[in-house]
Amino acid sequence: MAVDLRLVLPGTTAAPLHGLAASRAIEAQACARAGDFTLMLRAGTDAARLALARWPHARRVWVACGPGNNGGDGLVMARCLHQLGRQVTVTHLSGRGTVPADAQRALAQAVQAGVTFGDAPAPGAVDLAVDALLGLGQDRPPGEAVLALIDALHACQAPILALDLPTGLAADSGQTLGEHGVRASATLSLLTLKPGLFTADGRDHAGEIWWSTLGATLDGAAPDALLLGADEARRLPPRPHAGHKGAFGDLWVLGGAAGMQGAAVLAAHAALAAGAGRVYLATLADTAVHALPGAPAALMHRDTHALRQPERLAAATVVAGCGGGGDMGAELPAPIRHAARLVLDADALNAVAAEPALATALVARGHAARPTVLTPHPLEAARLLDSSTRAVQADRLAAARALARRFGAVVVLKGSGSVIATPEGPPWINATGNARLASAGTGDVLAGWLGGRWAALGDATDAAARAAREAVWRHGLAADRAGPHVLIADSLIEAMLASTADAA
Numbered sequence: 001m002a003v004d005l006r007l008v009l010p011g012t013t014a015a016p017l018h019g020l021a022a023s024r025a026i027e028a029q030a031c032a033r034a035g036d037f038t039l040m041l042r043a044g045t046d047a048a049r050l051a052l053a054r055w056p057h058a059r060r061v062w063v064a065c066g067p068g069n070n071g072g073d074g075l076v077m078a079r080c081l082h083q084l085g086r087q088v089t090v091t092h093l094s095g096r097g098t099v100p101a102d103a104q105r106a107l108a109q110a111v112q113a114g115v116t117f118g119d120a121p122a123p124g125a126v127d128l129a130v131d132a133l134l135g136l137g138q139d140r141p142p143g144e145a146v147l148a149l150i151d152a153l154h155a156c157q158a159p160i161l162a163l164d165l166p167t168g169l170a171a172d173s174g175q176t177l178g179e180h181g182v183r184a185s186a187t188l189s190l191l192t193l194k195p196g197l198f199t200a201d202g203r204d205h206a207g208e209i210w211w212s213t214l215g216a217t218l219d220g221a222a223p224d225a226l227l228l229g230a231d232e233a234r235r236l237p238p239r240p241h242a243g244h245k246g247a248f249g250d251l252w253v254l255g256g257a258a259g260m261q262g263a264a265v266l267a268a269h270a271a272l273a274a275g276a277g278r279v280y281l282a283t284l285a286d287t288a289v290h291a292l293p294g295a296p297a298a299l300m301h302r303d304t305h306a307l308r309q310p311e312r313l314a315a316a317t318v319v320a321g322c323g324g325g326g327d328m329g330a331e332l333p334a335p336i337r338h339a340a341r342l343v344l345d346a347d348a349l350n351a352v353a354a355e356p357a358l359a360t361a362l363v364a365r366g367h368a369a370r371p372t373v374l375t376p377h378p379l380e381a382a383r384l385l386d387s388s389t390r391a392v393q394a395d396r397l398a399a400a401r402a403l404a405r406r407f408g409a410v411v412v413l414k415g416s417g418s419v420i421a422t423p424e425g426p427p428w429i430n431a432t433g434n435a436r437l438a439s440a441g442t443g444d445v446l447a448g449w450l451g452g453r454w455a456a457l458g459d460a461t462d463a464a465a466r467a468a469r470e471a472v473w474r475h476g477l478a479a480d481r482a483g484p485h486v487l488i489a490d491s492l493i494e495a496m497l498a499s500t501a502d503a504a
């Protein structure tokens, strides 16, 4: 069988993500097709292949195996590496119940092959440690014995390769199940790619993400989510040669209360860079736009009164909220009612959360099929859902979907592994981006860029979701390509613009 082992990130095309239930359904179908034990043999063999390719100089390997089939994968891997002359030690943990049949077979073969069984190694005694403790079967926080082995894995002072999932990480949500889980250098996801590897705590626990489909087809269950790939950016149409500024939309940024105009300027600048034809800045403060530091010369300033005119709004893209402060709510009724395209960020979202009349108007906008994109960070999402940041982070996919359905909107739930949800269909998880974006103003850039892309796309099919996916992906790409330190918001716009040169 051809080897089907790939590094997932950076991804060139979208990849399907399957949670626990879908992975189990695919597993059952693949097992029935391939026969007993075949998938475990492939899993362990691919894990050994990855170890040899990724850490070719690792001679001493410790494999920490749990009581279930995840441990079985580890036992097959251990036997393969042992037979290839590596010095392998296995610690095998027993569980409350009996060892499943496949794992028993893997255990018997490892014993027969002469693999060494023993305790966890001393720090510095191995070149590679393998987490085959728990995978899809974890249904509770790791118990004491598992926690002790997690500590031992971290104490090894060697790279850690996790099989299927880092122990302690929930497959569906990327939430850590207990006090702490394995922080792997790399994870080999088996059969399916799990959404939890890519969002919430997932990226910090998984490290580099590899995938083997074990030779199976994944047609047994629909994906729960999709991973954004680079092709998302290429799907946007090129600007027609004879295009003129009127063809790429008028965009209004509404925000920038006293002391916070910088946020509105960033959004407006990003909107221009993303391709909006004309960008107007309607600030809630009196300062003239051109007196604002960093304001591009092409920006036009208007009084917020201009944004109360239905006929003007009927053709406009409005990005509202950036630095809007507490007065934002008073400016929102007209854009919510009339704007052709509406992006609500930051203080606009806070206003909707605080004022039931605005929330009702936004729901009505959704019912009227007027497109909206909401770009909350987890706290803003929690306010909208009358929930807590913790609850939102515990299931980011569900939180984003709940908001999308409630408001009939596209929702970008920001943070590590930004989730892009629509009322129907599977949500997307972004694979680009990192904590270099965790600095003030980067969210304003995202909202502005998204609005600019959307304005230029106009009323094309699915334009809101397409613009959201491209903006989120490119925003993260710019951060992935940046140097090791933070990426300040002004440089982020330039970096996003520069990245369009190679992905147009």
Ligand SMILES: NC(=O)C1=CN([C@@H]2O[C@H](COP(=O)(O)OP(=O)(O)OC[C@H]3O[C@@H](n4cnc5c(N)ncnc54)[C@H](OP(=O)(O)O)[C@@H]3O)[C@@H](O)[C@H]2O)[C@@H](O)CC1
Pocket: 027, 031, 039, 040, 043, 066, 067, 068, 069, 070, 071, 073, 095, 096, 097, 100, 102, 133, 134, 135, 136, 137, 138, 139, 140, 141, 142, 143, 146, 163, 164, 165, 190, 191
């Ligand atoms: N079957 C196949 O075709 C394929 C399967 N594959 C592999 O199988 C993995 C799934 O295997 P699985 O279902 O046996 O679950 P697994 O993750 O090993 O854990 C279950 C064991 O752990 C225990 N346990 C659970 N939670 C615990 C906790 N918090 N703290 C302590 N103990 C805990 C639980 O015991 P309990 O104490 O609940 O009786 C049970 O014994 C999957 O991730 C992939 O690696 C691949 O090779 C592809 C083909």
Ligand SMILES: Nc1ncnc2c1ncn2[C@@H]1O[C@H](COP(=O)(O)OP(=O)(O)O)[C@@H](O)[C@H]1O
Pocket: 346, 377, 413, 414, 415, 416, 417, 418, 432, 433, 434, 435, 436, 437, 438, 439, 440, 441, 442, 443, 444, 445, 446, 475
């Ligand atoms: N650790 C991270 N990984 C990936 N993206 C991140 C991370 N931290 C922040 N970001 C991104 O940076 C942006 C921050 O936006 P936001 O929280 O609204 O900040 P601000 O309002 O100050 O601009 C979001 O797009 C978010 O997804």
Ligand SMILES: [K+]
Pocket: 070, 131, 132, 133, 134, 135, 162, 163, 164, 165, 166, 167
């Ligand atoms: K594991």
